[in-house]
Amino acid sequence: MALQNNKQISEFGDFQTPDYLAQQVTQTLRALDIQPQSVIEPSCGQGAFILAAVNFFANSSQFIGVDIKQAHLDILQKKIITQHVTVPIKTICASFFDVDWLGILHGLPEPILIIGNPPWVTSAELGRLNSSNLPIKSNFQKIKGLGALTGKSNFDISEWMLLEHLKWLQGRRGIVAMLCKTAVARKVLFYAWKQDNFIQEARIYKIDALKYFDATVDACLLIIKIGDIKPKTCYCFEHLSDQKPSETINYYDGRVIADLVNYQKWQHLRGADQNYIWRSGIKHDCAKVMELVKIGGAYQNGNGVIVSLEDDYIYPLLKSSDVANGRVGDCRKYVLITQQYIGEETNKIQEQAPQTWRYLQENAAALEKRSSSVYKKCPEFSIFGVGNYTFYPWKVAISGFYKKLNFQVVPSINNRPVIFDDTVYFVPCSSEEEANFIAELLNYSVARVFFNSMIFWSNKRPITIDLLKQLSIQALAHEIGREAEYIYYTNKGRYWSFVKV
Ligand SMILES: C[S@@+](CC[C@H](N)C(=O)[O-])C[C@H]1O[C@@H](n2cnc3c(N)ncnc32)[C@H](O)[C@@H]1O
Structure with missing residues (x-):
C-alpha cells in the first residue's frame, strides 16, 4: 500500500490492491469463462484492476476507470505509459456519488x-471524521426509529456501492466482481435476493486481507452474475484457485442461512416467544460519570474522584467480558441507574437521594455532551434501554461481543438486580429455578444447532439480539419434552413488578 496519511486512508477507504492480487482475481474470472466486452472500475485508484483486465480480457473494447483522487489517476496514467498499454482506457476524476452511471453504461x-x-469505510467512521464522502440518502436501508437512533443505520459505503452496481445491471448482461468485507458480501446478497434481483450465480472467494491489505477483517472476492434468477445460493471457496466450494450460503425463509440442512431440520423452532423477550443492557454513554468502583464505603468514578452517594440509584454492573467469562457472582463495577423506564422524570432524585442529585449536577456538562440523539429531548441524566425487565432478580444472559454461544444464569448481587452494559443480551427471570430452566433450554444442543444454522461466525458480532429472537423458547421446550415447566413458569406471574416504588 502506498504511504498515505491515516485520515485520507480512513476517509476514502483507500487500500490500493496489489497488482498480483488483481491479476489473480481476473484469472479466476477467466477460469469461470467470464469474457466481458466492457470493463468498468468505479473507484479505480491507481488502476490495478483496470490494468489486469486489459491484459486478461482481450475481447473487451471499453475500459473505464473512475476515482475521486486525481493523484491516483495520474499514477494510473504513468503506468499506462510505462507498461506500453495501447488499448484506450478512459479515466474520469469524480466522486462515485456524482457520476451519471446509467449514462456511462448506456x-x-x-x-x-x-x-x-x-x-x-463505514458511514459512522465518516461521521466521526466529519466527512461528506457519503451518498446523499445515507439511511439507505430505511431503518426507522430506534434502529436509526442507536446506530443500526451505520453501513459500509462499499455495501451501498455494490447495491448500486447491481441496479445498473438490471435488464443488462453483466457481472459484478468486487473485493469487500465478507459481512458486506452477505448483506449485499441478502438485499439482492430479497428484492429478487436477477442473480444467476453468486460466489464468494476468501481473501487474506492481512496479507494483501494489512487489515484484520474477513474479506472476499464477491462475484455476482446477472441473468435469469436461479436458486438463491452462493458458493463459498477458501481460495481464489479452488474449484470446489467449501460451503454454501442460502436465502431461505427471508434470511441468509449458514447451514440450510440444519436450519430446515429445526425450522419449526423459529418464532417470536411471547413470554421471554430478549433485551439489551443499559446504554448511558458516559462511563466516567455513571460507572463506579467501590472503595471501602465510598465510590470512585472514572475520573478518579471519590464520591459519597446514597445506594438507592446504584446497581451492580456486569460487562460483556464478565458475562462471557462466567464472572457473574460478583461485580467489579457499579452503575448509576437514574430511571426505571425510558422518559421517566429524573428530578425526583433530588428529594430521594440529594447526594446523588448533587453528583449528577456537578457532572451535568459531561452528561449533556453525549452526542447520541437518543438523549435529545429527554429528562436530564437520562439513560437508555431501561424498563421493568431491568429490575428482575434473575437473568439469563449472553455477550454479543464474544464469539461464544454460552448462556449464563445471572443472580442478583447483594440483593440488587444486576445491570448489563448494552453489549449484553438477556431474558429476565423471576426466580433461580426459572433462570436455570431457561439457561438449560438455551444451552441444549438442539438450540445450539438451531442458532448455529443462522450464525456467520466470521462476522464482527455474530450473536445479535435479532438472532436470539428467532428461537421460540416455548417450541424448544415442547421439542425436548419440557413444555409443562415452561407453562408452569410463564403462568406463575412472571410479570410481577420488581420496580422500586
Ligand atoms: C480500497 S481503494 C481501491 C482502489 C482500487 N479500486 C484498487 O483496487 O486498487 C478505494 C478507492 O476508492 C476511491 N474512492 C473513495 N471514495 C470515492 C468516491 N466517493 N468516489 C470515487 N472513488 C472513491 C479512493 O480514492 C480509492 O482509490
Whole structure:
C-alpha cells in the first residue's frame, strides 16, 4: 500500500490492491469463462484492476476507470505509459456519488464487467471524521426509529456501492466482481435476493486481507452474475484457485442461512416467544460519570474522584467480558441507574437521594455532551434501554461481543438486580429455578444447532439480539419434552413488578 496519511486512508477507504492480487482475481474470472466486452472500475485508484483486465480480457473494447483522487489517476496514467498499454482506457476524476452511471453504461457492449475494490469505510467512521464522502440518502436501508437512533443505520459505503452496481445491471448482461468485507458480501446478497434481483450465480472467494491489505477483517472476492434468477445460493471457496466450494450460503425463509440442512431440520423452532423477550443492557454513554468502583464505603468514578452517594440509584454492573467469562457472582463495577423506564422524570432524585442529585449536577456538562440523539429531548441524566425487565432478580444472559454461544444464569448481587452494559443480551427471570430452566433450554444442543444454522461466525458480532429472537423458547421446550415447566413458569406471574416504588 502506498504511504498515505491515516485520515485520507480512513476517509476514502483507500487500500490500493496489489497488482498480483488483481491479476489473480481476473484469472479466476477467466477460469469461470467470464469474457466481458466492457470493463468498468468505479473507484479505480491507481488502476490495478483496470490494468489486469486489459491484459486478461482481450475481447473487451471499453475500459473505464473512475476515482475521486486525481493523484491516483495520474499514477494510473504513468503506468499506462510505462507498461506500453495501447488499448484506450478512459479515466474520469469524480466522486462515485456524482457520476451519471446509467449514462456511462448506456450503449456499452455486453457483457459488462464491473470490477474493483470499493472504499473500506463505514458511514459512522465518516461521521466521526466529519466527512461528506457519503451518498446523499445515507439511511439507505430505511431503518426507522430506534434502529436509526442507536446506530443500526451505520453501513459500509462499499455495501451501498455494490447495491448500486447491481441496479445498473438490471435488464443488462453483466457481472459484478468486487473485493469487500465478507459481512458486506452477505448483506449485499441478502438485499439482492430479497428484492429478487436477477442473480444467476453468486460466489464468494476468501481473501487474506492481512496479507494483501494489512487489515484484520474477513474479506472476499464477491462475484455476482446477472441473468435469469436461479436458486438463491452462493458458493463459498477458501481460495481464489479452488474449484470446489467449501460451503454454501442460502436465502431461505427471508434470511441468509449458514447451514440450510440444519436450519430446515429445526425450522419449526423459529418464532417470536411471547413470554421471554430478549433485551439489551443499559446504554448511558458516559462511563466516567455513571460507572463506579467501590472503595471501602465510598465510590470512585472514572475520573478518579471519590464520591459519597446514597445506594438507592446504584446497581451492580456486569460487562460483556464478565458475562462471557462466567464472572457473574460478583461485580467489579457499579452503575448509576437514574430511571426505571425510558422518559421517566429524573428530578425526583433530588428529594430521594440529594447526594446523588448533587453528583449528577456537578457532572451535568459531561452528561449533556453525549452526542447520541437518543438523549435529545429527554429528562436530564437520562439513560437508555431501561424498563421493568431491568429490575428482575434473575437473568439469563449472553455477550454479543464474544464469539461464544454460552448462556449464563445471572443472580442478583447483594440483593440488587444486576445491570448489563448494552453489549449484553438477556431474558429476565423471576426466580433461580426459572433462570436455570431457561439457561438449560438455551444451552441444549438442539438450540445450539438451531442458532448455529443462522450464525456467520466470521462476522464482527455474530450473536445479535435479532438472532436470539428467532428461537421460540416455548417450541424448544415442547421439542425436548419440557413444555409443562415452561407453562408452569410463564403462568406463575412472571410479570410481577420488581420496580422500586
Ligand atoms: C480500497 S481503494 C481501491 C482502489 C482500487 N479500486 C484498487 O483496487 O486498487 C478505494 C478507492 O476508492 C476511491 N474512492 C473513495 N471514495 C470515492 C468516491 N466517493 N468516489 C470515487 N472513488 C472513491 C479512493 O480514492 C480509492 O482509490
